[in-house]
Amino acid sequence: MKAAAFAYARATSVVNALELLAAHGDKAKILSGGQSLMPAMNLRLISPDILVDIGGLAELRGITVSAGVLIVGALTRHVDLLKSPEIALHAPLLRNAVTHVAHPAIRNRGTIGGSLAHADPASELPACVVALDAMIVVRGSSGERRIGATEFFKGIYETALSPDELLVAIEMPVAGKSSTFFFQEYARRHGDYAVVGLAARAVVAAGRFTDLRLGFFAVGDRPLLAAAAGRLINASVTSALLSEAATALADELDPQEDQQATAAMRRHLATVLLRRCVAALLARPELEAGVTK
Amino acid sequence: MTVTRAPAETLSVLDRPNSYIGKTVPRPNLDRLLQGRGQYVSDLELPRMAHVVFLRSPYAHARIVAIDADAARRMSGVIAIVTGCELEGVIAPWVGVLSHLKGLKSAPQHAIAVDRACWQGEAVAAIVATSRAAAEDAMEHVAVEYEELEAVTDMRTALDPATPVIHAALGDNLAFERILDAGDVDHALSDSEVVEAEFVFGRHTGVTLEPRAVVADWNAAEARLTIYQGTQAPHMVQNIAALHLGLREAQVRVVCKDVGGSFGIKVHIYADEMATYALSKLLRRPIKFVADRVESFNTDIHARDHRCRGRIGVRPDGTITAFEIDDLTGIGPYSMYPRTSAIEANQVVNLVGGPYATANYRARARVVFQNKNVMCQYRAVGHPIACSVTEGLVDLAAAKIGMDPVEIRRRNLIGDDAYPCASPSGMKFEQLSHHASLAKLLQMMDYDALRAQQAGLRARNIHRGIGIASFIEVTNPSAAFYGVGGAKISSQDGVAVRLDAQGSVICQTSITEQGQGSESLTAQIVGSVLGVSMDRVRVILGDTDNTPYGGGTWASRGAGIGGEAALQAAKALRQNILDVAAAILQSTPAGLDIVNDSIVNVDDGGTPRIELSELARIVYFRPDTLPPGVQPELMATRHFVPRQFPFAFTNGVQASWLEVDIETGFVTLLKHWVVEDCGTIINPQLVDEQIRGGVVQGLGAALFEKCIYDERGQLTNANMADYLVPMSGEMPDIEVGHVVSPAQESELGAKGAGEAGTAGAAAAVANAVNDALRPLGATITEIPLTPQVILTALGRI
């Protein structure tokens, strides 16, 4: 379990990193926290010729708020999301989610940019940025572009990034006073990737959803913004309506089967999460009880 | 603590002033380990040392047509690439059988596969290079041509005529079969309610923190092989290595310093370790092999993987009338060497029904070959299966007649006053304490209050369960375990104790340390018996050149056997010291004692007479001042082996309190209790941590751990992300209580405690899950109890 030999370059600036990427094409890999990349290399699942270490680039770090937009640098570590007052205030969903990401030692190194670029469909943060309607800021030799989170994830470990591009930041609207959030996942052990999970953002007024974004994860090849949520917006949520939404959700999902769960189990768990989420956000426990068949 | 035997009239050698026995004292090795000064084989570097990696078969069953290593041989850093054919001339193959397991058969196994690979992960070539990374680079360039053969993977069809026979010379895939019929089962069942179930156990493995590691160093000038290995049994390794390399045992030294966990994983001889010894001899230089995590999953022995059909007969008054089992297990393509892979099934037959007074018992166990990794003894061999089957059946019987699970146990557990007695399978019990243990458990968990709480929560759609599991545990095995079957695995242990020139004590013991505290308990016993403070006692273990001959640490034997040898050696040394002291002080040995590192008077309240350091100075440097004819012997050696009982059985009972989320199938463990009886407790903390660690491994089996093979014999979760070891986040608080029935056969009275936790934990959890699900009409007799299994049983998916 030793990585094959590789060259190593420590980028001195974003421009320098992009030059290195341009020079080496898909033979290069960016190294951020290394918490997904290094295990894969040690297992020889991938053997890049060169690692471009961006760990020293201060310009990719930091959490700022400007003009109602929360900007999180790509190199922001999981532990920073957990401890940042800005995140707690403006994107509490990320904070809740990060407590479920791996373990402290990994959270001390892993970065949000790495997590999004890695695009594991069972990962928490991709679903959060989908639920939060974030923009992913990427830079390449031809300049910068912004990609909507729902457009960014393309499949298992696949994103809209091209090999010569760098994910530099994530931008999301700050949480308004009326926003509420829900995060829950089912994992076999604390810190494991989820069997099924849900990151949600909602606006509730007078007992109704005026907005509801449900970002499911581990239910398909990428995080899924559930269309079924639409049935619950601006409607009086009854047990029957919730059942309809659950059925619609199950139809919408195309989950994988793996060692933890069959596709049927994932569909089932997603509907349980939907009910628990709606019951929690509307503070109506009786809706959850409807789960029992 | 409940003591079942009245204290003796006079103070025993253990109850001396300042005794360390029964006290929690820090382990002498802690500082060394915590400061990173442990000596693990994984860290060992020797001059000219090379590293070996093994190219392993990607197929479960394949003929090796050709191996082309030319390109790899030319790569930088590569020293040699060796195939099974080449190594065959250096190290002889072996067959893992024991004569007392009648009918057990296996095929010759080679250090590296010759012609045919029989499981995914069997080594087919060794790549030796200057570093592990260089060897792995070269490995990618060794081309092996395989012809894939049909793999036998399902134990249920392994004996079908249509299934290919893995080793043609054996005639069939049946490795071992045992049948037992005691009492009159048919008659007993004919007038009872009969409940039946099939219990299914996942395959799992030990997952040691430090993987298997060996450095073999053949010194051609001395014609001697030094093996540095993380093992539980150095003398066994010495014997086997010598035997198969054509050496005398005196030509092999085994050194085993610190070991990063073993749990039975490191009590066997693995083919890749044999290959490493042989490569060192062949290449005449030190060779290091450290299994990486993927290799560990594919080659460390697996265990359990049983399907056991069980029946129980019960009368309306709760009397259990009979147990019957039909057990099937698949062990991989070879019976493991030298302890064999029939032991686990054999133990299941020995142990089912063991805590109960029922005389009627019928059992069949069949052990079959498969093309999967080898299976063998892992912590609590056979116990979790026997306990889960027995206790699962008892709970089913209780449910059938509408009796409380505690009440049915009260009515059937062997009475605490019924000993000595024997089980229907012939196991002899000296003194057990099932009822005292159960009573203590119920009190610790406040059983009635818990039942009331459970009922209250049920009304709120919260489903909690209580599970109870009584168990017996085999510890302190005599020669009956392996020796009688012809294995050169010693059941006796030896300890040598000597007083050095400044009055400190050096103690060499043949038991080994893998984290359970062997060093500590040895020092505690020696210090207590001698009257010497523990910081003056240095314990040396794990070196066949420098310790007495003995079995090592496995089968919960270290404290009971090695501890008794330490006690007897210390007693002998104490007598020798008092003889010299009497001569120096013109007193009598009976009039003197050793307390706090000094010789003291016995009868005047312990007036100090002379320090041990002064006595040692006189003995070693001024013997001329001793009276004529006095020849001091400040070193004593004693050995011990149990003779009266084949095993010192222990017993105990566990309980689990948990919650099942019936919508998601997830189980939350809320609390776990254990009461166990390991006889004399030398160090309460060590015992409690053995119990807790054992429980955690049992909980892993209950909920998480499983080696998942596909139908082609591929292990599909051979990594730490997909093979779920239990982690602290999911573990409940584990409360441990004790009942003490000291073993009569030894002065120390200690029995083993290393496997009790593992023996009953899964059974308690399974019973608790079924208790939670009972009102929903679901019963599950399969572990691990995954959310998928539970949701399926509930009809949710």
Ligand SMILES: Cc1cc2nc3c(=O)[nH]c(=O)nc-3n(C[C@H](O)[C@H](O)[C@H](O)COP(=O)(O)OP(=O)(O)OC[C@H]3O[C@@H](n4cnc5c(N)ncnc54)[C@H](O)[C@@H]3O)c2cc1C
């Ligand atoms: C034991 C363990 C458990 C874990 N459990 C979880 C879990 O429960 N949930 C979870 O979400 N994650 C989990 N992880 C993964 C962890 O969150 C990683 O930190 C994260 O997935 C990757 O972040 P990183 O900074 O470590 O990226 P790296 O490992 O450095 O990189 C990952 C990939 O992204 C690319 N990349 C990195 N940064 C950029 C960038 N700025 N622009 C473009 N490409 C980039 C790399 O080239 C590489 O392909 C776990 C990891 C471990 C080891």
